[in-house]
Amino acid sequence: MNHKNTYLINGDFTQRISPLDRGFAYGDGVFRTLLMRNGQPDSWPLHYQKLVADCAAIGIVCPSAELLISDMQQLFSVTENQPEVAKIIITRGEGARGYAPPAITNPTRVVIKSAMPKYAPDIFVKGVDLHQCETRLPEQNKLAGIKHLNRLENVLARMEWNDENLFDGLMLDQQSNVIECTMSNIFARFDEVLITPDLSSCGVAGITRQRIIWLASMLSLKVEIKPLPFTKMALADEVIICNSLYGALAVSKVGHKKFPVQNLAKNLRDALKV
Numbered sequence: 001m002n003h004k005n006t007y008l009i010n011g012d013f014t015q016r017i018s019p020l021d022r023g024f025a026y027g028d029g030v031f032r033t034l035l036m037r038n039g040q041p042d043s044w045p046l047h048y049q050k051l052v053a054d055c056a057a058i059g060i061v062c063p064s065a066e067l068l069i070s071d072m073q074q075l076f077s078v079t080e081n082q083p084e085v086a087k088i089i090i091t092r093g094e095g096a097r098g099y100a101p102p103a104i105t106n107p108t109r110v111v112i113k114s115a116m117p118k119y120a121p122d123i124f125v126k127g128v129d130l131h132q133c134e135t136r137l138p139e140q141n142k143l144a145g146i147k148h149l150n151r152l153e154n155v156l157a158r159m160e161w162n163d164e165n166l167f168d169g170l171m172l173d174q175q176s177n178v179i180e181c182t183m184s185n186i187f188a189r190f191d192e193v194l195i196t197p198d199l200s201s202c203g204v205a206g207i208t209r210q211r212i213i214w215l216a217s218m219l220s221l222k223v224e225i226k227p228l229p230f231t232k233m234a235l236a237d238e239v240i241i242c243n244s245l246y247g248a249l250a251v252s253k254v255g256h257k258k259f260p261v262q263n264l265a266k267n268l269r270d271a272l273k274v
Helices: 022-026 044-057 065-075 152-158 207-219 264-272
Strands: 007-009 029-037 084-091 108-115 128-132 166-172 177-181 185-190 193-196 222-225 238-243 247-254
Touching: 007 065, 022 084, 029 044, 044 065, 044 084, 044 207, 065 084, 065 108, 152 166, 177 185, 185 207, 193 207, 207 222, 207 238, 207 247, 207 264, 238 264, 247 264
Parallel strands: 128 166, 128 247, 193 222
Antiparallel strands: 007 108, 029 084, 084 108, 166 177, 185 193, 185 238, 238 247
């Protein structure tokens, strides 16, 4: 694969990541994954707002929106008819050995171009099956909600299954509360109430999750953000997962527990325009 067509580092096609980069050494950074349509980032204001907030949470100065847009314009063609994927990574930059960050740093920015995943058409009708992960998420309120580069729990969880019929893996916290999937947020509907897990102790707060919270009233649903024990989720009328690439999908099964597939995921995709 020709790297000149797939990634930029600090706006340069030829630059490399230094072994002294703290993102490489410690996972000291954040990232976003975006849907690109005709060379333009979908929901860019929300993505950039979250990127700035996540950078600020760990004390990194986020590159300007203009710089990142310029990078994406170099990588993505406005004439491309098929959706594509952009991944933006921001690290603290280079530093000497040791955990203490330098007083002054020059953040590293990376933009990666990827093909859109090939989703089987029937998942948008029949829903998806999830693996119930044994790997649990630890609590860390200083990092909760942030899409930081320390994703080893997700890596270990994703290693738990090789069944191509399983779409994603459901992850719980140490108290057996549902938090998220390895690459998705989650909602459970009980009558006219849509519950999404409280992410104040762990998990990633994605922008599609936020958009669904805002859009729920259009579907006559009330959203509650609170702890969601797995035993309670098992009683839900519908369960859906969401992210920026596929929008929303119904969950048909988690482990051996089956869920009814109704219209919520489709209605949400229509509202999200995904």
